[in-house]
Amino acid sequence: MLADANFAINCGGPVVFADGIRYEAETSSLGMASFNVIDTEKWAVSNVGSITDVVVAANKQSSLEPVRNTNSPELYQTSRISAGSLRYHGLGLENGPYTVNLLFAETALRDQSNHTWESLRRRVFDIYIQGTIVLKDFDISNEAGGVNRAITKNFIATVSENHLEIHLFWAGKGTCCIPQPGSYGPSISAISVVSNFTPNISWIDPRTANENRTGLIVGVAVPVGVVTFTLILIFVVFYMRRKKDDDEKELVGIGPRPNTFSYAELRAATDEFSPSNKLGEGGFGPVYKGNLSDGRIVAVKRLSVASYQGKSQFVTEIATISVVQHRNLVKLYGCCIEGNRRLLVYEYLENKSLDQALFGNKDLHLDWPTRFRICLATARGLAYLHEESRPRIIHRDVKASNILLDAELCPKISDFGLAKLYDDKKTHISTQVAGTIGYLAPEYAMRGHLTEKADVFSFGVVALEIVSGRPNSDNRQDNDEIYLLEWAWTLYESNQSLGLVDPTLVEFDETEALRMIRVGLLCTQASPMMRPPICIFIELDENHCL
Incomplete structure (x- = not known):
């Protein structure tokens, strides 16, 4: 997937086209602790929290009445709610400044002007962007001037590591049991994230790729015809040398340098990572039994490409284990870091976990x-x-x-x-x-x-x-x-x-x-x-x- 600069989400609802923007569907069923990556891999949604005896945690919520003060009422027909903590993650974004538009409408509560006990209910939560609080004690109906009224909050956020996090957090304020237990946490109707710069690389939706097949073939065939084999070879050599230098820098910066193994050496030690040598599957990838050329039996943890553990976390693990020595802590023999291949080599423990x-x-x-x-x-x-x-x-x-x-x-x-x-x-x-x-x-x-x-x-x-x-x-x-x-x-x-x-x-x-x-x-x-x-x-x- 190529880096992207923009995305939009219709929280809790189907695909919607509004104001020239395609809001992607967000209809996944979230449990009390979930993390779902959308099929386009442009963004993800996660939830933590549950409500005792009420199955509404991080559920989809439908509007009781239409939201009228907007040109796009279809964006407010559904919303996503959470009992505690709701996060949206922008994935693979091009680094730079972005405008984050958060669309809200209180569609579950009664209007306070009804003067009934049900209208006393309040929804209050905090909003964080990139880990920094941008709105504290946010009350949708108060900000919008009533229930079933749309309101948009705009923020500027800087993406520096190709990742954006929007966090809605219930801080224990507001009401929780009026008119019934549940749905007191954060709620949001839609999100759009737009770059404040001209993207260098744009994301291509594979589902619409066939519509532009002719243009794509022409766009690829012409440059391929004029690029010579010599230029390709120079590029490959330069890229490989640069990657090797980057990998070396990662290791040099962690203090006492651990032993390093080549990928070929570990592949041979594990018999091509044979399923028969697989010891188990951890949160960051599978672990295999291996026999090194010096006779040592080891456990090789192979970091999954799909894992959320990046190179910095991998290097942190190496640095952490390298400096600790105790009979009740596993011993690290070394590591392998070759491009996207990252592996750790531990002592092998016969009786497993x-x-x-x-x-x-x-x-x-x-x-x-x-x-x-x-x-x-x-x-x-x-x-x-x-x-x-x-x-x-x-x-x-x-x-x-x-x-x-x-x-x-x-x-x-x-x-x-x-x-x-x-x-x-x-x-x-x-x-x-x-x-x-x-x-x-x-x-x-x-x-x-x-x-x-x-x-x-x-x-x-x-x-x-x-x-x-x-x-x-x-x-x-x-x-x-x-x-x-x-x-x-x-x-x-x-x-x-x-x-x-x-x-x-x-x-x-x-x-x-x-x-x-x-x-x-x-x-x-x-x-x-x-x-x-x-x-x-x-x-x-x-x-x-x-």
Whole structure:
């Protein structure tokens, strides 16, 4: 796909042509945590948030009455709503200044002039563009002068990394239960993004390509006929040398330079990335078992081209893992960076991941002493990242599948692709949410508020999974046991916590089991202020006083 400069979206509705602009359809069904890329790959939409017992989260909303103060009422027949956080992402944009037009109309609320209890409802949310707040406590009906009235907000945004983010965030203001629970979050009818410059490259819609087939053939055939083989060869040589120089610069800038492998070497080591050597599929691509020419057995993580992890994140992962050394952290042997090919080479751990041992591979039985050691050793690895490592590190994706087991079943935390380095002087980082549903701390999932306490929350979920031998969400269970954290609290409040213990465990230490369950519940407190630092559990365990 070539870089583009403009796009327009009819939020929650079909394709609409208005004011000479084609507004693309946005009719995807979003769940409480979704990310959908449109088929043209020009933009994407994501949602985080749900409303208890009401299936309206990030739903499409139809207008109750027509919007009259506009020449394009069809743009306001539908809107997209969210219970918490709604983002639109411009993808592959040409860098430069843009005008962002956001079209709103309050079509779900009653007019306040009706003087009924239903008319008391207010929708209030914040708007961010490129991470900067541009409208705080925005109320559509107040700004437009009433409900079912259109209003457009225009902003100037600068795209510097070919990406634009428009973020609508419900900050907990306004009403939530009038006239009924739900649909109190942000709402938007349409979006158009127009460049304030003359694009160098334009995007071609493949669906309309046939309409211009003749012109396209002529436009391609003529320059091809006059470009000589010599010029092509010069261009290729220049491009390859430049790419190699760029790749070298990426590595030079990360401090202590890791070992580098050639792509051909890793391809041979994994037998052409054979499916028989595939160990698993991570968030950023598949992992393969490989045999290096020096006899070492390694795990090769191959970054998917479709992954959202860019070169900068890849280099961050190399730099991060290169500076940390701990027996409970996976060891990085080196990397490969050749053009779009980016791979990491780790130590190979025979017993794969903790989730496979707990929920999948029944041949590997984890008895109680082993589970207790795994939990404690994982805490030691996190404590090193949070307290002893320089720079300090927030992992951001602590989960059972990112805890690997060696031959002696010693756990090692892996996959630092989402890691965030943070300054000791900063209390938190505001960042885009990344991680895995079920392990995300609420303040991080909803507000992007990131501290080491987000890792503590995730560790608490893992601790409960280790005790119970089941994943944090399991639809095969009874309704009151589907969500592990909810079930753990129910058992705790009825003084039946040991009912959480994996029934396959013939023997276990009741005192240690209760200790781990309490650790899990302490770590998963809703408020980050109520979660202790991870190192506390190690100290308490050594003193046997938890």
